Amino acid sequence: MPAPTSIRLPARSSAAVEDYLERILELINTKGYARVVDIAQSLKISQASVTNMVQRLDAEGLLKYEKYRGLALTTAGEALARNITRRHQLLTDFLKLLGLDDDVIYHDVEGMEHHISPPTVRAIEALTEQLQRHPALLVKVRKDIDEN
Amino acid sequence: MPAPTSIRLPARSSAAVEDYLERILELINTKGYARVVDIAQSLKISQASVTNMVQRLDAEGLLKYEKYRGLALTTAGEALARNITRRHQLLTDFLKLLGLDDDVIYHDVEGMEHHISPPTVRAIEALTEQLQRHPALLVKVRKDIDEN
Ligand SMILES: [Mn+2]
Ligand SMILES: [Mn+2]
DSSP states (O other), rough: OOOOOHHHOOOOOOOHHHHHHHHHHHHHHHSBOHHHHHHHHTTTOHHHHHHHHHHHHHHTTTTEEEEEEEEEHHHHHHHHHHHHHHHHHHHHHHHHHHOOOHHHHHHHHHHGGOOOHHHHHHHHHHHHHHHHHHHHHHHHHHHHHOOO | OGGGGGOOOOOOOHHHHHHHHHHHHHOOOOOOOHHHHHHHHHTOOHHHHHHHHHHHHHHHSSEEEEETTTTEEEHHHHHHHHHHHHHHHHHHHHHHHOHHHHHHHHHHEEEEEEEHHHHHHHHHHHEEEEEHOOOOHHHHHHHHHHTO
């Protein structure tokens, strides 16, 4: 398929930045705080790498990092992290409707979520809501999947 | 959806390998041949990088590369390239149903296609077929999208 001559999409945060923000918000929501050691453990990355990224996110105004006090998301960082978390949840809900296994869903959502632009997120959200109101159609879809 | 059309990609084909095979098949289908210079131009990558990857794909048995004669996909390479192309087309068809713009679709499909496992591809394929039979539901989805 030839690429369209001009692709104009807003510059987006990288997959790595998105994974960090997602995990930091999750840690804050579950433990009350996010320390470098917790982020490193959760993302299976060295503490040195986490420190580098955390300093970059601080420089970008997404969080405030104080070496001995841990870190806190700024208003901008928290808004971004909430959007990322919401997109993850929406894609998960959508794939769950199709009857896929939880581990397949988690794997695919973790990969694809960084590549789905806001208009597509909104479209899948609208589709998910309509599908939830049409269980008979979902039964047919799941039947087609099982038969193949 | 008949079983032989199911898309099965080996777990180890990387996004880069998939992009190369997809582009090589496209060049062969449109120009009749795929030279390193054409692939480099098409993927916006240096000829040296393309030569490296082409040699790797040759070593993996996915294509035959002869420096002054260009390259040809092996049976395995062509089967893989066709699966990648078909997955791209399926995801494009699915997002087109939701009324998204072509450039948004192209951007998102190019990113997400490498992260979607065979069970999810089959589920989206079954969903796409059912949605095509339920145009009234799609009208509602597009209306919901426009209203948000
Ligand atoms: Mn995620
Ligand atoms: Mn593609």
